[in-house]
Amino acid sequence: MSGKNDKKIILVCDTDGKQREADYADMITSVLSEEKLDGQVQVIRVAELGIYGQGVIVKILPENIIYKISDETAIAELVSEVIKKNKTLKESVLEDNPKQLKIVLRNCGIIDPENIDDYIALDGYQALSRVIFDSSPEEVIAQLKISGLRGRGGGGFPTATKWNFARRTEADQKYIICNADEGDPGAYMDRSVLEGDPHSVIEGMIIGGFAIGADKGYFYIRAEYPLAIERVQKAIEQAREYGLLGENILGSDFNFDLDIRLGAGAFVCGEETALIASIEGKRGCPTPRPPYPSIKGLWGKPTVINNVETLANIAVILLKGAKWFAAIGSATSKGTKVFALTGKVKNSGLIEVPMGITIREIVYEIGGGVFEDKKLKAVQTGGPSGGVIPKEFLDTPVDYENLQKLGSIMGSGGMIVLDEDDCMVDIAKFYLRFCVDESCGKCAPCRIGGFQMLNYLKDISRGKASQGDLLKLENICNSVKKASLCGLGQTAPNPILSTLKYFRVEYDQHINDHRCAAKKCTDLLRFVISKEKCVSCGMCSRDCPVNAIPKNENKEYIINQELCIKCGKCFDVCKFDAVIRE
Amino acid sequence: MSKLTRETLNKIKQEHAKPRNNWIKVGMSTCGIAAGADIVLETIKQEVKKRNLAVTVGQCGCAGKCYAEPLVEVCIDGVPQVIYGNVDKKSAIEIIERHVANKKLLNDHIYNVKGK
C-alpha cells in the first residue's frame, strides 16, 4: 500500500504505558549513531501498536516484524543483527495475534459513509445482486439458518426463524424495521455503524424485504442521533438514485423502499411492540405478545424488527457463505459481537470480537487493562437489563448462554469495566433509577415495584435499611421480574439480583456497618481535612457550595459537618490530598 | 446518476476498487467530532490547499479507537500508511509538514500501522 520503501523504520512502543527512566527510542538512536547508521534508519516513538503488557517493543518496517526489547543488550543485538545484517531474530519475534475480528465494522473507519461508490467498491450491494438474480427468498432464509445468526438487539432470537415466520404469514403488505433506538446508558455500537457504514444496514434491510416479501421498510432512529440520521438519509437518497431502492431494483421486478422514523428518546420505545406503536403515531407503550410482530406487527401486518448490528451481518453472510460465518464463534453463538468497551479501562472504544472470546482477553488484550492499573472488580454487560460478572469469571467465553448462566446477559453490547472504586449498591441503584425513569407506567409491577425497589436501594446506600428490608427487596425483585408486561420491567431487577448474588457482602456492609468500602455512597461518608496535609491554600473553601469550610482564627480550614452536603467538591479540588473521605 | 443494473454495479466496483495513494482520511463520527475532528479536518484541508499538495482529503466513520480520537489516517507514496491519534490543530499541521511534505513519520502520535 505504501509504495517503495526499503529504508528501515524502527517504531518504538511502550506497551505498559508506564513512566520509564530511560527513553528507549533515544537509546536506540544513540546506538545507531555510534554505528553511523542514524542517517539510514528512522526511529519513531509510537503511541500504540495494538499490543499491551509486553514492556517495550519495536516494530521493524518494511519487514513488519515485532521484537520485545528488554534491555541494552537487546538494543545492541537489534542494531547489529536486524538493522546492520538484515537478519531476523527468530527466537525474539513477538507474534502479533489480533483479538478483534471485524465483520459488522468491516467498513467503519475505512470508507466514506457519504459516498455510495466507496461501499460498492468493497463488495457493497453484491450480496443483494446475487440474491435477486441467483437466489430465492427460501434460499436466503435457509442460508441464514445455517449461519446461526442470532439477533444482536439483546434477546438473541434466531434471525432465520423470525424471517421465516413473517415469510410464511399471508398478507397483502409486510414490513421490515431497523431498530436503531439504542438507549442503554453507555452503548453506542449502533450509532457508530449507522454513522460509519449506513449502506451495510440498508443492504441488509433490502435483502430482508426480499426474503420475507416486504416492499417497505423503516429505520427507527432516536432523534438524539442527528449525525446518524443525516448519514442514513443521504445513503437512502444515493441508493435510490442508483436504483438500489425503489421500483425494479437493479432492473429486476423486485420493489423495495425505505423511510426514516424518529424516536423521541424513550428507552421503552426500543421494545418492539412499543416501537411499532410509536411508528403508528400512538404513545410508545408495549402491548402483550403474542401476537408477535412477525405475525401481526406494524398496522396489523407481518413485520420483522431487527437490530442495526443484526442487519449489518446479512450481506457479508450471504456473500462469504453461511458456513464461513458458522465457523466463527462458540457452539450456540455464531459470528462476532460489537461491544462499546467503557468504564475503568485504559482504551475505551468500539470493539468487535468473535463470540467465545474471554472477558479477560477483551479487557486486557484489547482494552489494555484497567485504568491506572487498579484492581478489576467486575464487568457489567447488558446495561439496565443485565448484570455484573465478577473477576472470578473473567475466563468465561462470551456467548449468549454463558452470560445468562452467570446472571447477566449479552445485551446489545455495552461492556463496562468496574474497579475497586465502584460500589455495587451504587451500580445497582444507577441502573434501577434509569429503569424507573424510563418505565412507561402501563403495568403496576414495573411502575410501583420499580419505585419500591429504588426506595430500598436508597435506604441501603444511606445506611438506613435493615436485613429485613433486603429480603423484601429481593422479594419485590422476583415479583417484578415475573409480573411485568414487557422486557423493561422483566429485566429491571437484574442489576440488583446479580450484584446481590456476587457482592452480598457489600450490601451487608452498608446495612450492618453503615460503611461503603468503595467510598461512593456519600451519605455514609464524612469529609474531613487532614491537619498534617493541609497547606491552607483555601481552594476547598472557595469551591464549597454551602460555605462549610471557613478559615478559623489559627488560619486552619475545618469542615463544618452540620453544613456539609457531601458534594465532594473539596475532595476533588484539593491538590494536596488533604481532604479525606472516611 | 442513472439506475444501475447488475453489470453497471460491477463496473463501478471495479473502477472504484483500484488502490489509490496519496490521501488523508479523518474519522468524522460523533466520537471524533466531539474530540475536535471537524477542526482537524478543516485544518488539513486548508494546509493541503495552501501548499498545493496533490493529496485527497476525505472522511470516514469510527475506527473504534474512541479513546484516541480525533484519528487521522495518512497514505502517502513512500511512507508507511499509519493512523495518527489524539490529533489537534497543531499536530494536524505537523502531519502535513512532516509526513506529507517531507515523507517522515511523526513521533508519539501513531496508533496503528497498516499494510505490509
Ligand SMILES: Cc1cc2nc3c(=O)[nH]c(=O)nc-3n(C[C@H](O)[C@H](O)[C@H](O)COP(=O)(O)O)c2cc1C
Ligand atoms: C426496554 C427495551 C428496550 C429495547 N431497546 C432496543 C434497542 O434499543 N435496540 C434494539 O435493537 N433492540 C432493543 N430491544 C429489543 C427489541 O425489542 C427487539 O427484540 C430487537 O430489536 C429485535 O432485533 P434482533 O432480533 O435483531 O435482535 C429492547 C427491548 C426492550 C424490552
Ligand code: SF4
Ligand atoms: S414493564 Fe414497565 S415499561 Fe414495560 S409495559 Fe410495564 S410499566 Fe411499561
Ligand code: SF4
Ligand atoms: S463535601 Fe462539598 S459541601 Fe462538604 S465541605 Fe466539601 S465542598 Fe463543602
